[in-house]
Amino acid sequence: MAISRSENMRRIRGKDTKPEIIVRNILRSLGYPGYRLHRRDLPGTPDIAYIGRHKAIIINGCFWHGHDCKKGARKPKSNQDYWLSKISRNKERDGTNQTALSNLGWKTLVVWECELKEQEQLSTRLREFLA
Structure with a gap:
């Protein structure tokens, strides 16, 4: 039996996603525990925040946030007007939130x-960012 579009969308979580958990595991293995999750008091509710360092890590799905990789450049097959508009709004909101975070230091x-x-390259990026 095929899953309806709305049922599929209901299954997509916003917190504790597999990519988030992978990044958190890498951070712990690098010796950077002590982060806070989904701080609602910060613009955009960053996925991971190091309060004392004033550093935030945002983990984005390529399709949902319009990344320029193969998966992100893929066009939706149905209801394109809606989804392309939504992805465009997501990108705009992401930029606004990052600017607001920057303005807060x-x-x-x-x-x-x-x-x-x-994951090796990602580990290097995370280590350089947090150093």
Whole structure:
């Protein structure tokens, strides 16, 4: 039996996603515990925040946030007007939130879903960002 579009969308979580958990595991293995999750008092509710360092890590799905990789450049097959508009709004909101964080003195790092395939490179990026 095929899953309806609305049922599929209901299954997509916003917190504790697989990419988020992978990044958190890498951070702990690098010796950077002590982060806070989904701080609602910060613009855009960053996925991971190091309060004392004023550094935030945002983990984005390539398709949902319009990344320029193969998965992000894929066009939706149905209801294109709606989805392309939604992705465009997501990108605009992401930029606004990162600017707001910067204005508050925060540095941000965006981790894309496609980067999880190369965990050594991602580990290096995370280490350099937090150093």
